[in-house]
Amino acid sequence: MELIERLEQVVGARRVLRRRSELVTYAADGLPSYNKLPSLGVFPGTREELLSVVRVLAEANVAFVARGAGTGLSGGALADGVVLLGLNRLSRIISIDAENGLAVVEPGVVNAALTRAASVHGLHYAPDPSSQAACTIGGNVAENAGGPHCLKYGVTLNHVVACTVALPSGEIATLGCASGEADGLDLLGAFVGSEGCFGVALDVTVKLSRDPQSVRTMLADFMSMDDAAQSVSSVIATGIIPAALEMMDNPTIRAVEASIYAAGYPTDAAAVLLIELDGAEAGLAEEAALIASICMAHGAREVRVASDPAERARLWQGRKKAFGAMGRISPHLVVQDAVVPRTKLPAILERIAEIGARHRVKVCNVFHAGDGNLHPNIPYDAGDADETARVHLAMGEIMRACVAAGGTITGEHGIGIDKLDYMEDLFSADTLSAMCALRDVFDPDRRSNPGKVVPLHSCREWRMAKSAQ
Amino acid sequence: MAHGEVRAVNTARVAEALADARSSGDALRLVSGGAWLDANRPVRASSRLELAENRGITAYEPGDLTITARAGTTLREVADTVGAARQWLPLDPYGTDHATVGAIVATGSSGPLATGYGTPRDMTLGCEFVSGSGLVVQAGGRVVKNVAGFDLVRLVTGSWGSLGAITEVTLRLRALPQRDVTIALPLDAGAGAAGIRSLAPLPAAAELLSPRLSERLGFGGVEVLLVRLTGSELAVNAQRSALAALGGAARDEEVDRWAALRAADDHAAAIVRISTLPSELPRTWKLACALTASFTGAWCSAQPVRGVVRLVFPKPGEGDLQWERDLAARLAALTSERMRAIFERLPAALWTTLAPSALGDGLSRGIKERFDPGSILNPGIWGEPA
Structure with a gap:
């Protein structure tokens, strides 16, 4: 039986795309400068289907690239003549355990959708990439995604406790554990951030964080980039860890203010800092005042504190949509x-x-x-x-x-x-060799997101050295 | 010790020692400060590779809030260096500050501060190691955020020297908090666990002490929740009020209580950590207290926020032959699906029955084979077959 027929048997004919006109949708990710056309697009709707697809591809010895929402910014989810595995139909939140602050999700769950679902419990999913309205947890795990609030709360790795993974061979591996501590080698730590080269997550268990009691969002504007940068160093030196500490320069401010995302940033400023503090209400006002005084001492013209949630949201929207606004230029x-x-x-x-x-x-x-x-x-x-x-x-x-x-x-x-x-x-040749050795364990045939992360010739040299031993 | 020991003062010497071991086939026991030599499974090795003399701080720029130190540098040395700039490394593995940073990362060891600040997995930004296969690897980097390439730092952290010998580490630091307050609350596990998890922000540390541990540390032999609050004056005061609302007569304590707690298990014959969902902690705690109460001198402590209970068993009296059999039987009964046991230390004979291997899966075995194909590094430490 042909590969296409076997895949259609698993997911249904409608879910296997083969026409160029259909596949061109998936030719780029968040970076418009790279275009690669997949040979096929397969869109499983359940974890069972996803696992079956991976097994069919393993049997046929065909390479594949998993893709969530395609918002990545490194060309990581582009399939160059290989099968594209679309995961965005796998968008079920399987469970939320509010008492223990845990959620189990399918890889195609949108980042912001998880936080929305958790919000009724006073919880949220902390990593917040700027693309969070569209990007998926599976993609976040693959990239070990960050975001503005990672300054205080850490990146994806710090919030994922377990993954069930379909290895490229079609075997299932359970990495990490949801309760307490894990034992043995940190396979989960190796998997998070492996950019789709170690297999495909069937489900992901993440930690949910308690919503902060209070939030202060401030905008400080400066007449020089250097003053803004010096303020950043001084704020960090106080020991206060802001929830976020973001900087935008004048060309960015102008792009944002000229777009539908206008946030009210002063267009004549050389730079603005968007600073957010959160935590217990007690002491927060004092910390905000200290940070404002540091900015003023470094030459800030004004430090504005968002007066209500609407203003806070507007200040953040300008920052989070800045990449989009640059599209106008x-x-x-x-x-x-x-x-x-x-x-x-x-x-x-x-x-x-x-x-x-x-x-x-x-x-x-x-x-x-x-x-x-x-x-x-x-x-x-x-x-x-x-x-x-x-x-x-x-x-x-x-x-x-x-x-x-x-x-x-x-x-x-x-x-x-x-x-x-x-x-x-x-990285040194030895370090790249060690990365190749690790990939070899998860994906010996290099079928899972081939050609990414480690330059091909680094691995080739490593393989030659290995066979010479 | 058939072949004695090799001292390696720098990365080149470590690489040489590993090359010698590869060609001779003589396996090496990696030793640094020696704090964890009796932890994890027994190692079959004819020689020791001493790593403690490879010490010293290689890079420290206070404004970056990171430090790079050779693997043999002790926690104490790091604390002294960064303390001068009013910073700290909030990492307090059980034992003392003579533990070396290389061994802490290699064993992934943490202590009470893991509740608020995480474990070495969360703080190690980079490390250099020499793999058993002879690669000199610079994993990660020196910046606080880094996703370049596959994550070899996480791979080596907590791998117990089974993949490579760590020669240098870069760690994330914090500014010293304005206030650092320790409070003891006489609370039972049910009230303590639920209450402490509802605090926002979470405390820097919160440990439940069993009556026997409470007695040993001078808290009067009643169950006690020992809490550490760090932050600004106002934030700490607010946390303190929230704690008082949990009930019990809160009493301020000296911060060195934590050092006493960390040092309490010196010379223990068996240490077991049980991982559980935080909501299951009261039930687990009850079982752990009952179990330890039936062994002379044994005690337990728990981190309610993380869902970890730690059981400590001192050496039995001379000629107590029944002790090992009883311990094995009771520990075996304890392990169930929602209560996973991680054995930190056991009498040598019990490893094979209670925890035969942590390299049971194909991925872990594959990694070990590729990073240490000759099995020259700490063979046996994961219970891998000879």
């Missing part, structure tokens, strides 16, 4: 995700401005300043060959400057295909 956008040690923030921002000016490209900075997690984005027109070349030169220089400052190339978006070229700038 140019048809294409490179999005970067490097991280630097927090004390290096002022220097690296200066360096990024210098690199941008030298290559005549417009850099829009919108990022998680409290973590040192930068998002220098460059809007451009891919139809303009000269501009495209300059954009890529500038990006390469920015990435290498961040690595040289003791940083890393991705804080929350993942490597995918977008950052493959930088892996060897960051």
Whole structure:
């Protein structure tokens, strides 16, 4: 029997897409600059169907790429001539255990939908990527996604306690455990953030967090980027850990204010900081006052405190939709995700401005300043060959400057295909070999999201060394 | 000790020692501060690789709130260095501050502060290790957020030296809290567990002490909930009021109570942790108290927020042959689906009956085979077959 027929038997003919006109929908993710067409699209509706599909693909020795909502920012869910495994129909919240603060969900559950469902219990799911209105928990697990509130609450890894996984071979593995502590090797820790290369989650058990008693959201505006960056360092040094500490530069502010997401940011400011504090009501006002005074001491023009939930939501919407707003500037956008040690923030921002000016490209900075997690984005027109070349030169220089400052190339978006070229700038051949060895255990045939995360030749060298032993 | 010991003062020496072991086939017992030598399963190795002399802080920039230290650096050294900048590493594994950071990460050990600050899994940003296969791996990095590549840091954290010898670690720090308050509340498990989990924010630490442990630590032999609150003056005061509302006469205690609690299990013959859902904790606690009460000198403590109960059994009296058999029978009966036991320390003979192997699954075995194909690192520590 043909592969297509066998897949149709599992999920039904309507759920197997093969026409180019249908597949083109899945040719890109959140980064518009990469386009790869899958050979087939398969959309299982239950965990049983998903497992059967993985087994059919294993028997046929066919490679596949799992995809949630396709909001990723590293080209990680693109299927280049292989089978695309669409998981967004697997959107059931299987259970919420409010007493123990746990939820079991299918991989296609939308991040914000989980928080909505938990909110009746006074609980929420803490990791909040900017795409949370669309992105899925399965995708978040694959990328070990972050978000503004990860400064205080940690990334996806810190909130996932167990996963049931279909290994590429079709075997089922249960990783982690929902109660207390796990024993043995931390297989769950290895799986979270493996970018779809270690198999597909059938279900995910996450921790739910108690809603904070109180929240203060503040906007501080500055006439220089450096003043804003210095404020970030001083705030961190107080020992107060804000729930979020975000920075936007002038080009970003202008893009947001010109869009339907206008948040009331001052368009003449060189930079704004969006600072959120949460926790017990006691002491929160005093902490907010201290942080405001730090910003003022570093030259802030004004520190505004959101007066009601509506204003708070508006301030956040501008931040969370900033990438979208940049779409107004140019048809294409490179999005970067490097991280630097927090004390290096002022220097690296200066360096990024210098690199941008030298290559005549417009850099829009919108990022998680409290973590040192930068998002220098460059809007451009891919139809303009000269501009495209300059954009890529500038990006390469920015990435290498961040690595040289003791940083890393991705804080929350993942490597995918977008950052493959930088892996060897960051990791030694031995380290890349160790990553290949780990992948070998989960996916010996390299059928699960082939060609991602670790450059192919690193693994080839490793395999040669292994066979020479 | 047939072949004696090798001292390795830096990464190159560790790599050499591992290469020698690979070619000779003589397995190595990795030893750092020696705090966990009698923990986990018995190791079959003819030589010891001493790692404690590879010590010292390699990078510390207070503003980054991270520290990089060689594996043999002790908790005490880290605390002294970062304390000068009013920072701390909120990691307090049972035992003392002479434990080394390399061994803490290797064993994934935590203590009371895990309730508020997490475990080494949450704090280790990067590490360097030499794998049994000879790779010198720089896993993770030195920044607080990092998803570049597959997560080898998590893989090695808590792997008990079975995949590689850790030579350096980078850890996340916190600013010292303005206030650090310890309070003892005479509460039973039911009231204590439910009450403490409803506190927002959660305390830095909360430990239930069984009557025997309470007696031993000078709390008068009644069940006590020992709580640690950290934060600003106002926040801590608010938490204190919320605690008082749980009932019982709250009493302020010195912070060194925690050191005494951590040191209490020195020389224990068996330590078992039971993992349970927090909602099941009162029932588990009852069973644990009953079980420990029937063994001379044994006690238990629990972290109600995390759902972990820890049972500690001191060495029996001279010539008590029945003790091991009783312990084995009672512990075997305790293990059920919703109550998983993690054995921290056991008499050598009991491992095979109570916890034959933690590498039962194909993935774990595959990882061990690839990272340590010659099985030269701590063989037996997961109960893997010879």
